[in-house]
Amino acid sequence: MSSVDIAQIPTPCYVCEEQLLEANLKLLRRVSDESGAKVILALKGFAMWSTFDLVGSYLDGCTASGLHEARLAREEMDKEVHTYSPAFKEEDIDEIAMISDHIVFNTPSQLQRFSTRVKALNPSVSLSLRVNPEVSSSPVDLYNPCALYSRLGTTLKNFDPSLLDDLDGLNFHALCEQNVDALEAVLLSLEEKFGPYIDEMKYINFGGGHHITRNDYDVDRLIRVIRDFRTRHNGIKVYLEPGEAVGWQTGVLVATVLDVFHNGIDIAILDISAEAHMPDTLAMPYRAEVKGAGEAGEKDFTYRLGGNTCLAGDVMGDYSFDEVLKIGDKIVFEDQIHYTFVKNTTFNGIRLPSLAIWRKDNSLDIVREFGYEEYKTRLS
Ligand SMILES: *Cc1c(COP(=O)(O)O)cnc(C)c1O
Numbered sequence: 001m002s003s004v005d006i007a008q009i010p011t012p013c014y015v016c017e018e019q020l021l022e023a024n025l026k027l028l029r030r031v032s033d034e035s036g037a038k039v040i041l042a043l044k045g046f047a048m049w050s051t052f053d054l055v056g057s058y059l060d061g062c063t064a065s066g067l068h069e070a071r072l073a074r075e076e077m078d079k080e081v082h083t084y085s086p087a088f089k090e091e092d093i094d095e096i097a098m099i100s101d102h103i104v105f106n107t108p109s110q111l112q113r114f115s116t117r118v119k120a121l122n123p124s125v126s127l128s129l130r131v132n133p134e135v136s137s138s139p140v141d142l143y144n145p146c147a148l149y150s151r152l153g154t155t156l157k158n159f160d161p162s163l164l165d166d167l168d169g170l171n172f173h174a175l176c177e178q179n180v181d182a183l184e185a186v187l188l189s190l191e192e193k194f195g196p197y198i199d200e201m202k203y204i205n206f207g208g209g210h211h212i213t214r215n216d217y218d219v220d221r222l223i224r225v226i227r228d229f230r231t232r233h234n235g236i237k238v239y240l241e242p243g244e245a246v247g248w249q250t251g252v253l254v255a256t257v258l259d260v261f262h263n264g265i266d267i268a269i270l271d272i273s274a275e276a277h278m279p280d281t282l283a284m285p286y287r288a289e290v291k292g293a294g295e296a297g298e299k300d301f302t303y304r305l306g307g308n309t310c311l312a313g314d315v316m317g318d319y320s321f322d323e324v325l326k327i328g329d330k331i332v333f334e335d336q337i338h339y340t341f342v343k344n345t346t347f348n349g350i351r352l353p354s355l356a357i358w359r360k361d362n363s364l365d366i367v368r369e370f371g372y373e374e375y376k377t378r379l380s
Contacts, residue, residue, distance in 0.1 A: 002020070003358070004017060004252065004358045005362070005364075006332055007330075008364050010354065010366070011255050011271055011272075012255050012256075012272045012277070012353035013355075013366070014251060014253050014254075014336060014353050014354070014356065015254060015356045015364075016048055016051065016250055016251040016337050016355075016358070017250055017251050017358045018051070018054065018357055018360050019358075019360050020249060021051060021055075021247070021251075021337075022058075024213040024245065024246055024247075024249075025058035028058060028213070029059070030219070031212060031223060031226075032060070035222070035226035035227055036226070036227065036230055036238070037226045037239060037240050038060040038239050038240070039059050039060060039240045039241075040059055040060050040061045040062055040080060040239060040241045041059050041061070041063070041242070041246050042062075043062050043064055043243070044342065045208070045244045045247060045339050046246050046338050046342065047069070048337070049077075050355070050357065050367040052076045056077040056078075059246075060080050061080025061081060061082065061101070062077055062081055062082070063241040064081060064083045064084070065084055066092070067095060071099060074099040080101045080102070081099060082100065082101065082104060082205070082239070083099075083102070084103075084171065085106065086151060087106060087107075087110060088110060088114060093114050093117065093118065094117070097118035100122070100125060101125065102126045102127075102168075103118055103125055103127055104127075104128040104171045105127070105128070106130050106151075106152065106153065107158070108129070108158065108159070111127070111129055111163060115127055126168040126169060126202070127167055127168055128168060128169035128170060128205065129159075129163060129171070130152065130153040130170075130171040130172065131153050131155075131156075131190070131194055132146055132154060132155045132174075133153075133172050133174055133190040133193060134155060134156075135174065135186050135188075135189035136174045136176075138174070138178070138209070139176060140284060142283060144176065145174055146174050153171075153173070156193040164200055167201065168201065168203065169201050169202055169237075170194065170204050170205070171204075171207060172186065172190060172204075172206065172207050173241075174186045174207060174209065175207065175208065175209025175210060176209045177211050177244065178209055178210070179211060179214075179216070179217055180210070180217070180218045180221045183206065183210060183222070184225055187206075187225070191232075198233050199233055199236075203236060203238065203239060204233075204236060204237075204238055204239070205239040205241060206241075208240070208242045208243050208244070209244075210240055210245060211244065212242060213245045213249070214245070214249075226240075243339075244338045244339065246338070247337040247339075248335070249335050250337045250338075251335075251336065251358070252333060252334055252336055252337075253278065253333040253340065253353060254331070254333075255271050255331045255332075256328060256330055257269070257327055257328060257330075258271050258308065260303070260325055260326070265303075265304055266302065266325075268304070268305055268331075269306050269307075269308055270306065270308060270316075271308055271351075272307060272308065272350075272353060273307035273308060273347070273348070274307050274314050275307060275311050275314045275347060276309065276345045276347045276350055277352075278316065279340075279343045279344075279345075280340075281316060281317075282313065288316060288333045288335070290316075290331060290332065291334060292321065292332075293320060293321050294320045294321075295318075295320065296318035296319065299320035299321055300320070300323075301321045301323065302321075303318070303320075303321070305318075305319055307350075308350055310348055316333070346374055346378060351370060351371065353370075354366055354370065
């Protein structure tokens with residue numbers, strides 16, 4: 001349950017609740033302790049580095065998608081750093097080699113191009129290849145790494161056993177917001193396609209998309225599935241790299257009503273933007289929950305909630321409330337800590353929401369505020 005005192009929050013602001021984040025981390029730690037898998041944070045989904053002391057006290061490190069995320073992982077958590085990229089650039093690879101513990105290549109050609117070089121720079125680095133198990137039940141193609149013509153990972157057809165000499169592990173990432181049954185289907189396909197190679201590896205990385213901290217996730221079955229997999233493959237090391245499951249339901253985005261008017265329907269303009277601050281509500285798309293609000297028509301007063309940019313479609317949706325909305329009212333969007341501020345833009349010059357942590361002692365810690373500089377410095 002949220003304990004944030006919304007009245008104290010200056011808007012716009014993302015508020016991560018330390019207590020809820022820690023509850024997620026404890027559950028992920030239990031998966032790790034009971035299954036023997038290592039769990040690392042995927043920075044792509046959650047990168048509030050002011051929480052990384054806490055995150056690093058439960059998880060084993062971070063997974064990064066390129067140089068910048070790898071640097072952040074090294075600078076702010078300094079545990080295991082796994083770096084993957086659909087394609088590494090010549091100018092980045094040396095620095096990546098120096099700060100990474102694991103480097104994951106997307107294709108045999110990338111592996112062949114860079115493996116000798118990164119090993120020379122960092123002899124203890126582990127090398128892996130991302131394979132594509134070609135099975136996924138991901139809900140939408142935008143988030144399906146195994147869709148037809150996927151550019152992510154090496155299919156069995158493109159795999160050559162001669163690569164094995166250079167490899168310590170194999171990675172896959174095939175899930176999105178899914179339960180353990182989806183993982184089991186992927187593992188079946190992985191073992192069918194790559195089974196003989198798995199036993200030659202030191203580790204297999206099961207990627208992300210495991211919705212472990214969602215209420216209905218079958219955590220005990222995940223632990224069994226990992227243990228069984230490890231037993232079938234001589235105790236092989238397993239990694240999980242969730243992003244969303246770390247930040248899942250750990251906080252809110254708080255906005256203020258700036259104006260209310262009527263144009264066929266009642267409309268409220270907020271000091272945030274769906275496009276700039278809640279992009280998955282438009283891209284996935286999905287409807288964010290608003291605290292205390294219902295579906296359109298469910299409660300007495302229905303409003304279309306819209307953002308403060310000039311994009312016509314910058315709309316969060318239609319929500320109903322028990323009371324009339326007034327200028328200055330706060331609107332609280334639930335579960336806005338993953339895949340939100342990591343994707344924010346300064347589109348239309350709109351101010352980026354502040355980042356805050358609601359501490360366990362019920363104090364508010366505003367860790368970052370943004371202004372005009374963030375807009376200007378990204379342009380010239
Ligand atoms: C996005 C991604 C993750 C994290 O996925 P979640 O759905 O946030 O758990 C992990 N590994 C890779 C390779 C990814 O691309």
